[in-house]
Amino acid sequence: MVVADQETITDSGSSDDEFALRVEDLQVYYGTPRGTVKAVDGVSFNLRQGERFALVGESGSGKSTLAMAIMRLTREPGHIAGGHIYLNGRDVVEMREREIRDIRLREMALVPQGAMNSLNPVMRVGDQIIDGILDHVPSGESAPNKARLNERVHELLERVGLDPAVSRLHPHELSGGMKQRVAMAIAISLDPNIIVADEPTSALDVVVQRQIMQTLGRLQEGLEAAVLLVGHDMGLVAQFADTIGVMYAGKLVEVGSVPDVFKDPRHPYTKLLIESLPSFDISRKFIGIPGMQPALLNLPPGCSFNPRCPSVHDRCYREVPEYLSIAGNRGVACHLYEEEAIP
Amino acid sequence: MSDFMRLEHVTRTFGGGALSTKPPIVAVDDVSLSIDEDEPKITTIAGESGSGKTTLARLLMGTITPSFGTMYYRGKDFAKLSRRESWSFKQEVQSIYQDPFGSYNPFYKVDHVLETPINRFKLATSRQAKDSMIEEALAMVGLQPGDTLGRFPHQLSGGQRQRIMVARALLIKPRLILADEPVSMVDASLRATILDSIRRLNREIGISVVYITHDLTTALQISDNILVMYRGSVVESGAVERVILEPKHPYTQLLIESIPQPDPDNKWGDEPPTARFEEFSSMFGCKFADRCPHVMDICGEEQPPQYWLEKHRQAQCYLYQDEAEEMADPDLASIFQERREELNV
Numbered sequence: 194m195v196v197a198d199q200e201t202i203t204d205s206g207s208s209d210d211e212f213a214l215r216v217e218d219l220q221v222y223y224g225t226p227r228g229t230v231k232a233v234d235g236v237s238f239n240l241r242q243g244e245r246f247a248l249v250g251e252s253g254s255g256k257s258t259l260a261m262a263i264m265r266l267t268r269e270p271g272h273i274a275g276g277h278i279y280l281n282g283r284d285v286v287e288m289r290e291r292e293i294r295d296i297r298l299r300e301m302a303l304v305p306q307g308a309m310n311s312l313n314p315v316m317r318v319g320d321q322i323i324d325g326i327l328d329h330v331p332s333g334e335s336a337p338n339k340a341r342l343n344e345r346v347h348e349l350l351e352r353v354g355l356d357p358a359v360s361r362l363h364p365h366e367l368s369g370g371m372k373q374r375v376a377m378a379i380a381i382s383l384d385p386n387i388i389v390a391d392e393p394t395s396a397l398d399v400v401v402q403r404q405i406m407q408t409l410g411r412l413q414e415g416l417e418a419a420v421l422l423v424g425h426d427m428g429l430v431a432q433f434a435d436t437i438g439v440m441y442a443g444k445l446v447e448v449g450s451v452p453d454v455f456k457d458p459r460h461p462y463t464k465l466l467i468e469s470l471p472s473f474d475i476s477r478k479f480i481g482i483p484g485m486q487p488a489l490l491n492l493p494p495g496c497s498f499n500p501r502c503p504s505v506h507d508r509c510y511r512e513v514p515e516y517l518s519i520a521g522n523r524g525v526a527c528h529l530y531e532e533e534a535i536p
Numbered sequence: 537m538s539d540f541m542r543l544e545h546v547t548r549t550f551g552g553g554a555l556s557t558k559p560p561i562v563a564v565d566d567v568s569l570s571i572d573e574d575e576p577k578i579t580t581i582a583g584e585s586g587s588g589k590t591t592l593a594r595l596l597m598g599t600i601t602p603s604f605g606t607m608y609y610r611g612k613d614f615a616k617l618s619r620r621e622s623w624s625f626k627q628e629v630q631s632i633y634q635d636p637f638g639s640y641n642p643f644y645k646v647d648h649v650l651e652t653p654i655n656r657f658k659l660a661t662s663r664q665a666k667d668s669m670i671e672e673a674l675a676m677v678g679l680q681p682g683d684t685l686g687r688f689p690h691q692l693s694g695g696q697r698q699r700i701m702v703a704r705a706l707l708i709k710p711r712l713i714l715a716d717e718p719v720s721m722v723d724a725s726l727r728a729t730i731l732d733s734i735r736r737l738n739r740e741i742g743i744s745v746v747y748i749t750h751d752l753t754t755a756l757q758i759s760d761n762i763l764v765m766y767r768g769s770v771v772e773s774g775a776v777e778r779v780i781l782e783p784k785h786p787y788t789q790l791l792i793e794s795i796p797q798p799d800p801d802n803k804w805g806d807e808p809p810t811a812r813f814e815e816f817s818s819m820f821g822c823k824f825a826d827r828c829p830h831v832m833d834i835c836g837e838e839q840p841p842q843y844w845l846e847k848h849r850q851a852q853c854y855l856y857q858d859e860a861e862e863m864a865d866p867d868l869a870s871i872f873q874e875r876r877e878e879l880n881v
Contacts, residue, residue: 354810369585370810398584398750400808403794407807428796432804452800469728470798471753473781485693485726 212279213387213419214240214263219276221255221262230489232258232271234443237516240419242386245410247422247430247451249466250440251486257306259440260391260423264303265293280387291332298329302385304409306392308376312364318375319346319360325379349378352415354408370401374408381412388413391423406433427470431455439463442486442497445516449523459525461502496528504529539608540628540711540744541596542570546605548591563591565768566605571596573711576744578735580755580776583765584791592765593714593748597631598622627657630705632734634717636698640689646700647685653708673703677733695726702733706741713737716748731758752795756780764788767823769839774849785851787824822854830855 221233232255240246250256261267263278265285278285281300285293305311313321323342330336337345347357353374364372373393380388390409394402406429413420422434430437430451437454439447439462447460458464465482484501493499499509508528516526517534546567552560565588571579583589594600595607598614607614609625617625633639640649650670653659660666671681677699689697698718705713715734719727735758737743747759755762756776763773764785772785783789790808809827822828825835834854842850843860850863 399752399794399796400584400790403796403804404807404810406796407804411807426796427798431798431800432796455798455800467798471727471757472798473753473756485695 211241212239213242213244213281214421215277215279216240216259216263217277217279219259219262219278220274221258221267221271222274224270224272225490228490231443232489233262235276236440236443236445237276238438238445238448240387240421242419243413243417244436245413245420245422245434246436246438247424247434248438248440249425249427249430251425253442253486253489254440255443255489256423256425256440257391260303260389260421263421264297264301264389266303294329295331298325298380298385299331299383300385301387301389302380302383304373304376304380304388304390304393306395308373308393309364309369309396311376312372314364316363317360318350318362318364318367319343321375322346322349322360322379322382326382329383345382346378349382350375352381352412353378354404368401369397370405373397373401373405377405377409377412381416384416386416386418387421388416388418389421389423392425393422394429395424402429403432409433427466439466442492443489444497444526445524446498446526447524449521453521453523459519459523459530460498460527461504461529462498465501465503539570540573540610542608542611543595543602544568544606544608546595546602546607548588548595548600549603562768563588564595564602567592567768567770568605569763569770571712571744571746573744576711576738576742577761578738578745578747578759580747580749580759580762581765582749582752582755582762582791584750586767587765588768589748589750589765590716593631593716593746596712596746597629597714598625627708628711629714630708630710630712631714631716632698632701632705632718634720636694636701636721637689639701640697642689645686645688646692646697649700649704650707653704657708659707659709669707670703673706674700676706676736677703678729679703693726694722695730698722698730699733702730702737706737706743709741710743712744712746714746714748717750718747719754720749720751727754734758752780752792764791769823769852770842771824771853772849772851774846778846778849784845784849784856785824785853786828786830786855788851790827822852 217237219233219236220231223230223232236259248256248259258271262273263285265288267273273286276286280296323346326342326345327336346360350357350359355371355374359367359371367375393409394405397405409420410433424430434451437449437451438445439460441462447454447458447463454463455467458467469482482501487493487497487500495510495512496514499505502509512528514526514528516524517530518524519530519533519535546564547562548564549560549562552558581589581592595602601615609617609621612621640646651666654666654669660669674681674684679696679699684692684696684700718734719730722730731754734745738745747755749755759776761774762776762779763770764779764787765771766787772779772783772788779788780792783792793805794808820838821836822840825831828835832854840852840854842852842863843856844863845851845856845860
């Protein structure tokens with residue numbers, strides 16, 4: 194992950210092979226009877242091939258909306274109001290639905306939140322995997338034959354750590370962890386180079402969670418794919434990701450490498466987030482972040498974090514802080530770091 | 537010592553009736569424990585889904601009865617309580633559930649959940665007494681009456697809703713609160729406040745708390761004692777800091793190693809093996825044997841007894857058969873009891 198500096202933005206037309214995904218000034222809005230909700234409001238970041246990027250934030254911060262927009266799965270009343278999503282150099286925002294279908298699963302794939310609800314209950318596991326493969330045969334190519342498909346299903350199930358015999362089972366015969374593995378097998382069925390994982394372990398026990406995340410990591414390394422992990426568990430981020438992006442009220446407020454951000458968080462929100470982490474240090478008193486995230490319909494003027502920020506000053510009530518690039522390939526959206534900003 | 541509640545060799549099974557072809561599922565397997573009220577403590581029941589922790593909590597709540605074994609409430613057999621005793625049980629044991637929205641009727645203002653128990657148990661004699669009770673309870677969980685009363689559940693945040701549930705439990709002045717995953721559906725930043733209000737109930741008002749969770753980090757933060765359950769059995773129990781910081785049972789060790797530590801320098805080891813049987817079918821041997829890295833021949837033969845590892849800790853594992861004594865009376869409370877005596881010295 195490199196902070197999207199001015200240079201790459203002006204360069205956006207040219208192909209930049211280094212990046213599997215470039216998101217530029219993305220805006221995803223929801224039209225509601227009470228006004229427009231800016232769920233994602235001007236987010237930019239880049240994702241290198243083979244990189245594990247984690248997007249964290251409280252519920253309602255816009256992280257899942259952002260992930261869905263990248264997959265072009267934004268549903269009414271939501272819409273992409275502006276910005277670009279370059280996937281392997283091509284703008285997903287501009288694509289027609291037909292073109293999107295061609296690249297889903299082949300270039301980008303989703304491991305959904307709660308796999309239990311994303312599998313078809315009346316279809317055998319093997320058939321569901323085949324279904325995805327057949328549905329994304331590129332226009333003009335012929336479908337692989339049955340034997341080849343079955344062979345592929347067995348290979349995929351083995352890669353996600355399941356017995357190939359699972360292909361004959363129905364989803365209700367599987368445990369939560371096994372279902373999540375099936376969802377991963379579907380996601381990697383056409384060797385995508387970007388995997389979007391939206392809270393892939395939110396309903397699972399710690400041991401199963403660890404097994405699933407380690408399997409995802411192994412698959413990602415095998416495919417040399419980039420992973421965008423969406424979640425709120427800072428522990429999983431520390432265990433899994435290379436880079437972290439922190440979202441607050443629709444904006445990316447801090448980006449940096451995982452070791453840097455955990456050691457030296459810069460944005461006051463990230464600082465509180467890391468201080469409030471539960472730990473095994475019993476001498477530490479556990480604290481929360483005072484206040485709550487503001488309603489997106491009714492954001493305070495200036496910085497959205499100003500009602501909760503311990504370092505708030507006059508300017509924060511007037512001006513929305515710009516996203517600043519700072520040393521160490523990091524970025525932060527906070528007035529405190531203006532002097533450190535790299536122009 | 538007076539036992540508020542005591543479970544003696546309690547087993548609870550589901551299914552497997554006369555017409556069923558499948559064997560019964562043993563959700564709680566021969567558990568003995570007691571909850572003492574002289575020294576109210578916070579006790580965690582930890583385990584993954586299917587470990588039996590919620591079944592154990594429902595037994596304590598009295599919503600289900602044991603299939604085998606006996607449960608006592610203030611020394612009386614639970615199955616033989618008089619009407620008056622069972623009414624007082626309902627008042628003395630309160631619960632807080634996982635879903636902070638599911639506990640509310642969306643058509644009533646939140647005042648309703650606070651007023652109902654006062655009316656039902658005739659806790660207040662006048663309108664004023666009622667209002668001041670409610671205000672006091674809300675203050676105890678850190679809420680302003682003005683911000684919460686008169687509103688509908690959907691107008692409050694998940695954290696506020698859950699804290700009102702804590703306030704409701706508090707109004708009734710119970711002796712025991714069962715909190716079943718009270719913070720798992722609440723944002724991380726609000727978890728601390730809710731757990732803190734639960735801890736205050738224990739420390740300041742002297743209510744015993746049974747905290748049911750799969751999250752060992754919060755268990756360590758708020759509880760005194762812990763029981764770790766695996767497939768219906770208590771595999772390890774004792775003083776929370778001993779069990780979590782130095783786990784002895786291989787299952788507890790796996791559980792603790794798997795917690796994603798928010799520390800990039802302290803990463804997971806290799807991927808652990810998955811369970812070979814989703815439902816444990818064999819009636820013999822240790823239930824963890826199929827996943828255990830230290831499995832021995834004896835583990836497949838007979839379920840291990842409880843070994844008394846040290847003053848405040850027990851584990852159900854053959855690894856300790858040479859160094860530790862078998863517990864004669866497997867009442868887990870005896871481990872916690874020792875601890876109390878030591879702390880009082």
